[in-house]
Ligand SMILES: [Zn+2]
Ligand SMILES: [Zn+2]
C-alpha cells in the first residue's frame with residue numbers, strides 16, 4: 001500500500017508542480033513596483049543587489065547596500081542626482097509638496113529617504129532610475145503627467161505592501177500570539193478560504209511570512225525601529241528592515257536574506273543575532289547608509305540641511321550602538337506544540353477536523369486544509385499511516401483517507 005501511496009503522491013506533486021514554481025517566485029512581483037532609490041548613496045548597487053533593492057516592500061530586507069565600485073566617479077554623479085531629485089521634489093505640481101513626503105509631511109532633512117511613487121501604476125512609463133541623470137525639468141513634467149508623487153521610504157514601503165494591506169487585520173491583530181498555533185492557523189484559513197485553492201496556499205505562505213517577521217521583531221527588538229523608536233510593528237510593519245551593525249559583516253554579508261523568511265522563527269532569530277543585525281525602519285536605514293556630501297556640494301539645500309541630517313544620523317547611530325541584542329530564548333508562536341519531527345500532529349488535527357465536518361478526505365483536501373508545503377503532506381501521511389492513525393481505502397483516483405479509532409483518540413488528546 002505504501003508504494004501505491006507513493007505513486008499517488010508523485011502524481012499529486014506533479015500536478016502541483018506549477019504551484020512550487022510559483023512559490024519560489026511569488027515574492028518578486030517586480031512589475032508593480034515603483035523605483036526605489038537612495039539618491040544620496042554613493043553606492044552604485046551591483047546588478048544583483050539592485051534587484052534585491054526593489055523588494056523593500058516585502059517582509060524582509062534582503063541586503064544592505066554595498067560599495068564595490070569606484071567611489072569618486074559615483075560620488076559626483078550621485079550628487080548631481082540628489083540635486084535633481086531635490087529640485088523635482090520641491091517644484092513638482094507647482095511646489096505642492098514642498099520637498100516633503102506626500103503622505104506624512106516628513107520634514108526636509110529626510111530628503112534622502114524620498115522615493116518617487118506612481119500613484120497610478122497603469123500609466124507608468126518612466127522610472128527615476130532611467131531619468132535621474134537627465135534634465136530635471138523634463139523629468140518633472142513627465143512625472144506630473146504620470147501622477148508621480150514624492151513619498152518617504154516608510155510610507156512607500158507600506159503603500160506597496162499589497163498583501164500586507166489586504167490582510168493587515170490578521171497580521172497585526174492584538175494578542176495574536178497568545179493563541180495556539182492551531183488557532184492562528186484556523187484564523188488565517190477562515191479568512192482566505194473563499195479564494196481559489198492554488199491562490200489560497202500562496203496567500204497563506206505569505207501571511208505566515210509577515211507573522212514571522214512580526215514575531216521576530218517583537219521578540220528581539222521590542223517591536224520597533226531601534227533607530228527612531230517611532231516606527232512599530234503596529235503602525236508600519238512593512239517599513240521595518242534589518243541592518244548589520246558591523247560594517248565589516250555588512251560588506252561580507254554572506255547571509256542570504258531571501259532565504260531567511262523560509263525558516264522558522266527560532267532559526268531566523270538565531271541568524272539575526274549571529275549576524276548582529278538590528279531592526280530599522282526604511283527611513284532610518286536609508287539614513288545610516290546615507291553618505292553625507294561636503295556642504296559646498298549641496299549648498300543649494302541651505303546650511304541647516306547638513307547640520308540637521310548629521311544630528312539626526314548621529315542620534316540613530318547612538319541608539320543602534322547602545323541597543324542590547326537579547327540572547328534570551330525565543331518563542332515560536334506559529335509552531336507551538338509541534339517540535340522537530342512532530343509536524344504529523346498538525347496533519348492529524350486537520351484530518352480530524354475534515355472528518356468531523358463530514359468531508360471526504362483526499363490528499364488534495366489535506367494539502368488545501370493545511371495550506372502549506374504539499375511535499376510534507378506525503379511524508380506526514382506516511383507517518384500517520386505507519387502509526388495506525390489513518391487508513392486508506394479505494395484505488396487510484398478514488399482513494400479516501402479515514403481516521404482510525406486510534407487516530408481519533410490521539411487527536412482528542414491534543
Ligand atoms: Zn512619509
Ligand atoms: Zn526609524
Ligand SMILES: [Zn+2]
Pocket residue numbers: 064065242243244250285289
Ligand atoms: Zn544596512
